[in-house]
Amino acid sequence: MTGHATIPEHIDLDQARKRARELLTELRRHEPATKLALAQHRVAQGLGFSTWPALVRANERFTAAAPDGFAWHRITRVSIVCFRTDPGAESGAVVALYRHDGGWLLPSDRRLPGEDVWDDSVLRIALARMGFRRQGTHLLAVDASRRHCVFWVDGDPYQGERPHRGDAQWWTGPADAAAELLAAQGDGALARLVLAADEARRTITYDQVVADNQRTLVGPYLRADTPQGGSGFGGTARDWRDARGVLADALDPGRASSTFLDLACANGHLAVSMVGWGAERGAEVIPYGVDIAPELVERARELHPEVADHFWIGDALTWQHPDDKQFDLVHMLLDVIPEDRHAQLIDHLLAEVVAPGGRLLLSQYGPVRPALAPEAVVERLGHRVAGRCRSPQRRGRPDPGRASVWLERS
Structure with a gap:
């Protein structure tokens, strides 16, 4: 999963997680109630990041994934690369990001208990984070732990009656520009995902579109x-x-x-x-x-x-x-x-x-x-x-x- 944006130097997340656990052990010798989040925060700051999530977003590594045989039961987190229809764009679509804590992000959240990842999590997260209504839905990648998966979707701002965020500030632009923006704010993993999603969108086959559309529509229609x-x-x-x-x-x-x-x-x-x-x-x-x-x-x-x-x-x-x-x-x-x-x-x-x-x-x-x-x-x-x-x-x-x-x- 490569691209043309300038991506910051990679930090081994497994080593960072190991260091956070070691630090937690040290901290609990003095304060038994210390939470892992504090140790993670200190490790992140020591590596030059403001927060642990920022460290993860910059350095998480993903590999391409396909729906058939995928271990959906393992997934605990879902992230989404959103493409919005744009008549002025050469490819007919642009990447949509949303504003959060002074930066730009892809919608991402934990999978809720009982949710079907494809039918429920992707729909809910895009609506709740940025008011985006997904249409076509396609599995893109999974992280090394096989617990965090990424989709790319196409759609538009939601205008219906479902619960959704209506006040999100959006940024839209070509995939290369989105990747540069994310890389510049230190989110290298997100930048790589945007470039990979754009390549997948441009090269998807008709048979893949048909199969993914069936996965997207059949469950909700039947329910x-x-x-x-x-x-x-x-x-x-x-x-x-x-x-x-x-x-x-x-x-x-x-x-x-x-x-x-x-x-x-x-x-x-x-x-x-x-x-x-x-x-x-x-x-x-x-x-x-x-x-x-x-x-x-x-x-x-x-x-x-x-x-x-x-x-x-x-x-x-x-x-x-x-x-x-x-x-x-x-x-x-x-x-x-x-x-x-x-x-x-x-x-x-x-x-x-x-x-x-x-x-x-x-x-x-x-x-x-x-x-x-x-x-x-x-x-x-x-x-x-x-x-x-x-x-x-x-x-x-x-x-x-x-x-x-x-x-x-x-």
């Missing part, structure tokens, strides 16, 4: 206590209708009955919601869904037994109906597919999944930079926008940045 929560939506039923109901604008008014296929359907809630929204317009909608996660497809079948045979397991990039059936309206969230696969996705869906005369409806899950908004993607790839849905509502206000568009197959 959600509302239908919309099981489809990845954090608001109320009314919020769901305001945000997603506008997708019914894409139903062809010339059809009395339409088949609707939701790709990345999760628990199938959007697919069956379209039945009601279509009925309000005097149209019959027959719902279908595809998701890459077998657990979510099984949940959709359980929740909607009347159409259980309308849900399949598959990857939107390659899926075709077992009997080559095609659909009148096909919906896809563009931001769940990496940018470099958008052309492949749209071409495949128009050729193999959308019925002749049908429509491909493209929307987005969360905020994205303007160049990745559905209309911008469609136009850049040389397709003609055939229609636009009304802007969805977010807490009673229009959210034009998430407007959906559709294409038509001739």
Whole structure:
């Protein structure tokens, strides 16, 4: 895990910990109630650091880690490198740090009892420390003790109702600049982690993205206590209708009955919601869904037994109906597919999944930079926008940045 920032000379943390334990023994000969923290503090100051945590942040060493076979039960601490969408950045994202005690830090905290590291700790820590809402989540590294793991995530400032810090002061900038800033304040380990995370973000494969997305989404979706929560939506039923109901604008008014296929359907809630929204317009909608996660497809079948045979397991990039059936309206969230696969996705869906005369409806899950908004993607790839849905509502206000568009197959 190397980079271009100037990293301070390394101090052996194992030796520092050994010295702290030895000093604690000496101190307790005179004061039996002495705490280890005091010995650690004195060792840190003797090595030129203001505190023991500062010593650790400057010198901790990590190795790359992968989720499969990882010893999650050993983890007691989690740190996170946060990347925020930035339309002005060359790579489309910048590192986000937060202000603490006069310096800049990555969000980090101890794992709470009973927490699942991936599902719970990463989400809570980023929200509590700096009000950051993670989306994509990826394991990066683990320390020598195998008790402190590091993730890199992408996301944006949180605007919802979960407990979160709303007053954090942020610094955002390119990874190299973030590493230089951290190194300059003595946090060499954090600087190295930022550079390693940036490299991992730039080189991640499609298969890794898919696997990590499943790890991120499946658990919370299955544990959600509302239908919309099981489809990845954090608001109320009314919020769901305001945000997603506008997708019914894409139903062809010339059809009395339409088949609707939701790709990345999760628990199938959007697919069956379209039945009601279509009925309000005097149209019959027959719902279908595809998701890459077998657990979510099984949940959709359980929740909607009347159409259980309308849900399949598959990857939107390659899926075709077992009997080559095609659909009148096909919906896809563009931001769940990496940018470099958008052309492949749209071409495949128009050729193999959308019925002749049908429509491909493209929307987005969360905020994205303007160049990745559905209309911008469609136009850049040389397709003609055939229609636009009304802007969805977010807490009673229009959210034009998430407007959906559709294409038509001739």
